[in-house]
Amino acid sequence: MTAVALHHVVSGGTADPPLLLLGSLGSDVSMWEPQLGRLERRLRIVRVDLRGNGASPAPAGPYAIADLAADVVALLDELDIAGASVCGLSLGGMVAMRLALDHPDRLDRLVLCCTAARLGPPQGWLERADLVRRRGTEAVSEAVVGRWFTPSFAGANPALMDSMKAMVAATPSEGYAACCEAIAGFDVESRLGSVEAPTLVLSGNRDEAAPPSLGRLIADGIPDAAHIEVPAAHLASYEAAAQVSAAIAAHLLGTPKAA
Numbered sequence: 001m002t003a004v005a006l007h008h009v010v011s012g013g014t015a016d017p018p019l020l021l022l023g024s025l026g027s028d029v030s031m032w033e034p035q036l037g038r039l040e041r042r043l044r045i046v047r048v049d050l051r052g053n054g055a056s057p058a059p060a061g062p063y064a065i066a067d068l069a070a071d072v073v074a075l076l077d078e079l080d081i082a083g084a085s086v087c088g089l090s091l092g093g094m095v096a097m098r099l100a101l102d103h104p105d106r107l108d109r110l111v112l113c114c115t116a117a118r119l120g121p122p123q124g125w126l127e128r129a130d131l132v133r134r135r136g137t138e139a140v141s142e143a144v145v146g147r148w149f150t151p152s153f154a155g156a157n158p159a160l161m162d163s164m165k166a167m168v169a170a171t172p173s174e175g176y177a178a179c180c181e182a183i184a185g186f187d188v189e190s191r192l193g194s195v196e197a198p199t200l201v202l203s204g205n206r207d208e209a210a211p212p213s214l215g216r217l218i219a220d221g222i223p224d225a226a227h228i229e230v231p232a233a234h235l236a237s238y239e240a241a242a243q244v245s246a247a248i249a250a251h252l253l254g255t256p257k258a259a
Contacts, residue, residue, distance in 0.1 A: 001067045003074035007055035009047045010079070012040040017108070018084040019043045019252065020072065022092030024114075024235065025179050026137065026144055026168040028054030031089070034241035035248065042253055046084070048075065050095060052175020061178025065186045068179075069098035076106055085252050087111035089237055090210060091179060094119075094186050097218075100195045101188060110197040111248050114204050114234050116214040117221065118187040125184035129177035137176050141168035147209045148235040160238070192221030199225040200251040202244060204232035226251075 009029050019039065021032045029047035039045055049056040051063060051071050072095060076084060085108045088096030093115025100107050119125075131139055145164045146154070154161050199222045203215030212229050219227035228247055232239035 001059075001063070001070075003067075003071045004051050004057040004059060005078070006051065006071050006075045007049040008075060010044065011036065011047075012043050012045045014044060016042055016044045017252070018079075018081050019045055019248075020076075020084050020086045021045065021047045022050060022072070022086065022088035022095050023048070023053065024090035024092060024148075025183070026053065026141075026171045026176060028167055028170075030167065031235065031237055034238055035245045038242075038245035038249055042249075043085075046075075046079065046081075048072065050091065050179070052179045053091075053171055056175075058172035058175030058178075060174060061181055063178040063182040065094050065098050065182050066102060068095045068182065069102055072099060073103050073106060082106070083108050085109040085111070087113065087248055088115065089113035090115050090234065091183065094183065097188050097192075097195070100197050100199075101191055104196050107197045109252050110195070110199040111202065111251055112199065112215070112218055113202040113244065114207050114210045114215070114232075114236050115218070116210045117189040117192055117218050119183055119210060119214070122184035125180045129180035129184075132173050132177045132180070136169075136173050137171045138169040140176075141165040144168050148233060149239055150206050150233045153233070153239050164235075189217070189221065192218060193223065195222045195225075198251070200247065201225055201227045202236060202247060203227065203229050204234060204236040204240065205229045206231070206233045207236070209234040
């Protein structure tokens with residue numbers, strides 16, 4: 001499949017090491033805003049809307065995770081970035097794993113947040129794709145955001161919950177559905193031992209969508225990978241923003257984990 005031109009936002013110092021931030025299914029570049037204050041100090045940040053999400057194109061499916069990874073490589077070429085570190089959350093983490101496996105020469109360090117090497121059963125993703133194609137992403141927005149955050153965090157941040165539901169509902173239906181199908185077909189468990197990039201795996205200790213056991217499986221499969229749990233559900237970039245930002249900085253820059 002032909003690569004698409006991804007919507008992206010670049011910030012931080014132009015001479016600093018580049019870090020690509022790849023988001024969750026149904027998200028846009030705003031999901032990484034809590035990380036900017038910490039990471040922009042020493043990194044060139046490239047926030048990316050994956051194919052079918054946010055303001056990036058949403059061509060008709062089917063997609064594979066490898067297609068989304070090829071889009072990211074095309075973006076690196078566009079930005080004249082030979083190699084970068086990559087941090088991906090959920091769907092973004094799956095894309096990051098394919099980048100590590102398919103394009104190891106373009107990857108420096110890897111951070112995998114709240115994700116899985118295989119997130120089954122496939123039928124559930126195919127059913128969600130069918131629902132979204134029939135009724136739109138608004139039909140799943142409340143349930144999706146309900147899994148992104150713990151009840152206590154959601155209750156304390158009603159305005160944020162409304163904005164997150166609006167973000168999911170604004171995702172193109174075909175793009176969301178085709179990404180669901182890509183997740184259904186994704187399985188790199190048997191290939192994790194081939195990942196060469198130094199890797200940090202982050203899990204939310206209350207994440208029901210991609211529980212810590214799946215993060216530990218990734219860390220156990222990738223040579224010398226580290227695994228950290230943070231107090232959050234699925235969208236740990238918001239719920240455990242300080243801990244996630246500090247852990248990313250420590251892995252990429254060798255800075256202390258304390259904020």
